[in-house]
Amino acid sequence: MNSRLDKIRKLIEEKNIDALLIKGKNNKRYIGALTGSGVYVLVTKDKAYQILDGRYIDEANKKTTIFENKVVPQGSYILAIIDLLKELSLQKVGIESQFMSIREYIDLSECSFDITLITNELGKVRSVKSKEEIETIRKACELTDEIFKEVISEIKEGMTELEVSALLHYWTLKKGASGMAFEPIVASGERGAMPHGRPTTKKLKRNEAITIDFGIVYEGYQSDMTRTISIGEPPKLIKEIYKAVLKAQNLAIEGIREGVSARDVDKIARDSIAESGFGDYFTHGLGHGMGLGDGELPTLNSRSEDILEEGMVMSCEPGIYIPDVGGVRIEDDIVIINGKGVSLNKTSKEWIILGE
Numbered sequence: 001m002n003s004r005l006d007k008i009r010k011l012i013e014e015k016n017i018d019a020l021l022i023k024g025k026n027n028k029r030y031i032g033a034l035t036g037s038g039v040y041v042l043v044t045k046d047k048a049y050q051i052l053d054g055r056y057i058d059e060a061n062k063k064t065t066i067f068e069n070k071v072v073p074q075g076s077y078i079l080a081i082i083d084l085l086k087e088l089s090l091q092k093v094g095i096e097s098q099f100m101s102i103r104e105y106i107d108l109s110e111c112s113f114d115i116t117l118i119t120n121e122l123g124k125v126r127s128v129k130s131k132e133e134i135e136t137i138r139k140a141c142e143l144t145d146e147i148f149k150e151v152i153s154e155i156k157e158g159m160t161e162l163e164v165s166a167l168l169h170y171w172t173l174k175k176g177a178s179g180m181a182f183e184p185i186v187a188s189g190e191r192g193a194m195p196h197g198r199p200t201t202k203k204l205k206r207n208e209a210i211t212i213d214f215g216i217v218y219e220g221y222q223s224d225m226t227r228t229i230s231i232g233e234p235p236k237l238i239k240e241i242y243k244a245v246l247k248a249q250n251l252a253i254e255g256i257r258e259g260v261s262a263r264d265v266d267k268i269a270r271d272s273i274a275e276s277g278f279g280d281y282f283t284h285g286l287g288h289g290m291g292l293g294d295g296e297l298p299t300l301n302s303r304s305e306d307i308l309e310e311g312m313v314m315s316c317e318p319g320i321y322i323p324d325v326g327g328v329r330i331e332d333d334i335v336i337i338n339g340k341g342v343s344l345n346k347t348s349k350e351w352i353i354l355g356e
Contacts, residue, residue, distance in 0.1 A: 002031070002032065002066050003130070004030055004031045004032070005031055005043065005048060005066065007125045008020060008022075008031060008043050008122075008125065009043065009045060011118075011121055011122070011125060012043065012044075012045060012094070013045075015094055015116055015118070015121070016092065017092040017093060017094045017114075017116050018044065018045070018090040018091060018092045018093065019042055019043060019044040019045075019085065019088075019090045019092075019093050019094070020042075020043045020093075020094040020095075020118065021040060021041070021042050021081065021093060021094065021095045021096070021100070022040070022041040022042075022043065022096060022122075023040055023041075023095075023096055023099040023100055024096050024098065024099040024122070024295070025293075026126075026291075026292040026293045026294060026295060027096065027099075027122050027126070027295075028041055029220055029292055030122075030125075030126055030292060031043070031048075032064060032066060033050055033064060033067060034050065034052065034056055034059060034060055034063065034064060036052070036055070036056055038052055038053045038055060038056060038074060038077070039051070039052045039056055039060075040052070040077050040081060041067070042081060042084065042085075044088065044090065047068060048066060048067050048068070049067060049068050049069070049070055049084065050064065050067040050068070050069045050070065051070045051072060051077055051080050051081055051084070052069065052070070052071060052072070052077075053071065053072060053073065053074040053075075053077075054071055054074070055074070057069060057071050070084065078104050078107045078108065079107075081108075082107070082108065082111050082113075085111075085113065086111075091113060091114055092113075092114045092116065093108065093113045093114065093115055093116070094115075094116040094117075094118045095108065095115060095116070095117065095118060096118050096122065097117040097118060097119050098119070098295070120297065122295075123289070123295045123296065123297045124297055126291060126292065126295075126296065126297075127289055127291075127296065127297040127298060127306075127309070127312055128309050128310070128311040128312060129291065129311045129312070129313055129335070130311070133221065133291065134311065134313065134335055134337075136218065136219050136220075136221045137221050137222075137223065137290060137291070137313055137333065137335070137344065138335075138344050139218055139219075140177070140216055140217075140218035140219075140221055140222065140223040141223045141225070141333055141344035141345050141346075142346075143172075143175050143176065143177055143216060143218055143223070144214075144215065144216055144223040144225050144345065144347075145225075145345060145346050145347045146171075146175055147168065147171040147172055147175055147177075147214075147216065148212070148214075148225065148227065148347055149347070150167075150171045150174075150175075151164065151167045151168055151171055151212075152212075152229060152352065152354060154167055155167075155204065155210075155231070155354055156204075156231075156355075157204055157205065157206055157231050157355065158203050158204065159203065159204050160199075160200070160201050160202060160203050160204070161186040161187070161188060161191075161199035161200050161201070161202050161204070162186075162199045162200065162201060164184075164186045164199065164204070164210075164212065165183075165184045165186050165199040168180070168184045168186075168212075168214050169184075172214075172216050175216075176218070177216040177217055177218045178217045178218065178219075179216070179217050180214065180215065180216060180217070181214075181215030181216055181217050181222040181223065181224060181293070182214075182215060182224075183198060184199065184212070184213065184214035185197055185198060185199075185211065185212070185213035185214070185226075186198075186199040186210070186211070186212055186213075187199075187210070187211045187327070188202060188204050188205070188208055188209065188210040188211075189202070189205060189208040189209070189326055190323075190324055190325065190326055191326075192209050192210070192211045192228070192321070192326035192327035192328070193321040193322055193323050193324070193325060193326055193327045194321070194327070195283065195284055195319060195321055195327070195329070197211070204231060205231070206231050206232040206355070207230065207231070207232045207233055207234060207235065208230060208231075208234065208235070208238075208326065209228050209229070209230050209234050209235075209238045209242075209326050209327070209328060210228065210229050210230060210231070211226065211227075211228045211327060211328065211329055212226065212227055212228075212229070213225070213226035213329065213331065220292055221290075221291060221292060222290060222291065222292070222293055223290070223333055223344075223345075224290060224315050224317075224331060224333060225331055225332065225333065225345050225347065226317055226319075226329045226330060226331035227330065227331075227347060227349070227352065228242060228245075228327075228328045228329060228330065229351070229352040229353070229354060230351070230352075230353055230354065231353075231354045231355045232353065232354075232355055233353065234351070234353075235326075237322075237325060238325075238326055238328065239351065241278065241320045241322070241326075241327070241328045242328045242330075242351055243276075244272070244273055244276035244277075244278055244320060245273070245318050245319060245320055245328045245329065245330050246330055246349055247272055247276070248268075248269040248270075248272035248273045248276075248282075248318040249269065249316055249317075249318050249330050249331075249332070249349075251268050251269065251272050252265055252266075252268050252269040252272075252286060252316050252318065253316055253332070253334055253341050253343060254341070255268040255341075256308060256314070256316065256334050256336065256340075256341030257308065257336070257339055257340055257341060258308060258309060258310050258336055258339040258340075259307065259308065259309075259339075260307070260308050261304070261305075261306070261307055261308075262298045262299060262300045262301075262304040262305075262306040262307070262308060262314075263300075263301070263302060263303070263304045263305070263306075265286060265287075265300055265308070265316075266285060266286040266287075266300045266301050266302055266304065267302070269282070269286050269316075269318040270282060270286070270302070270318075273318060273320060278320045278322075281320045281321050281322050281327075282318060282319060282320055282321075283319075283321060284301075284319065285299065285300055285301030285302070285304075286300040286301060286316060286317065286318060287299075287300035287314045287315040287316045287317055287331075287334075288300065288314060288315055289312065289313065289314050290313040290314055290315060290333050291313060297312075298312055298314055300314060300315075300316070308336060309336065310336050310337070310338075310339060311335070311336060311337075312335070312336050313333060313334065313335045313336075313344075314333070314334055315331055315332070315333055315334070316331065316332055316333075316334050316341075317329055317330070317331030317332075318330065330349055332344070332345040332349075333345055
């Protein structure tokens with residue numbers, strides 16, 4: 001039996017529907033289906049179908065074994081799904097509201113199916129990782145540590161932020177990952193005040209902070225780590241900011257436990273930074289779920305209603321960003337094991353000074 005399909009079928013029972021139509025790339029990957037745009041998956045209470053066009057059939061036959069494949073002309077997926085639903089006498093159908101188009105929704109609705117919109121439910125199914133998933137994410141984090149070590153060994157004064165990004169891409173592939181989880185963030189000096197500062201042609205200077213935020217994809221699963229470093233001694237204010245961010249992160253990691261509200265963990269970090277005098281400069285949520293990619297839970301921010309559970313993996317990334325000065329962010333990936341949060345990243349969080 002496929003335990004992940006079993007989780008989907010449990011959701012089908014909970015939502016009192018006959019079948020769930022899956023289109024989202026990562027949700028398809030989660031249950032072992034092909035992820036191409038021309039592949040839809042229909043899961044019923046006892047079967048699972050891949051509805052796909054001829055471009056995918058050879059790959060489907062070779063890589064997937066738990067699905068019955070229905071080959072259709074390219075672009076006719078919804079028409080074929082409607083026919084299949086009628087053939088199986090299925091009336092109550094769940095669809096992913098984030099991934100299905102309005103046109104697809106209308107086509108299904110006009111055929112008088114009883115449509116249930118699925119929003120965060122599949123994210124919740126994916127949020128609690130198996131031991132195998134946790135080990136894959138752990139390996140991704142190990143590679144991330146190795147890549148970071150290689151990259152900072154090559155960083156020199158006068159190098160551009162874009163050159164640092166190029167090194168991140170190179171070492172990611174060199175170390176055996178399949179690619180970057182997202183476009184890296186490399187922001188130096190005053191640009192460090194931009195939480196999502198993408199790399200530019202700005203040259204790295206001595207005595208200014210450099211924030212490096214990147215993640216990799218390993219066997220489909222992602223990592224995400226941020227460190228703020230410098231070439232030579234950073235300004236006194238930046239070191240003060242760093243101390244405040246590190247304290248907040250350590251307190252938040254201690255607060256990541258089974259049964260705790262994600263909102264409360266965010267508050268731990270936010271209160272700590274406020275007590276340090278920089279409360280107005282922590283401008284984003286504390287963290288997000290880690291796994292296959294977009295849509296991962298839990299969400300750690302002031303509005304979250306998520307409750308942390310054993311096996312969840314999340315980022316913990318407080319930051320302080322002061323316009324015209326710069327910023328600091330420190331980020332680790334945290335897994336809840338035996339009820340407690342454990343960091344999967346081993347890269348030092350002591351201030352790293354290059355060129356000393």
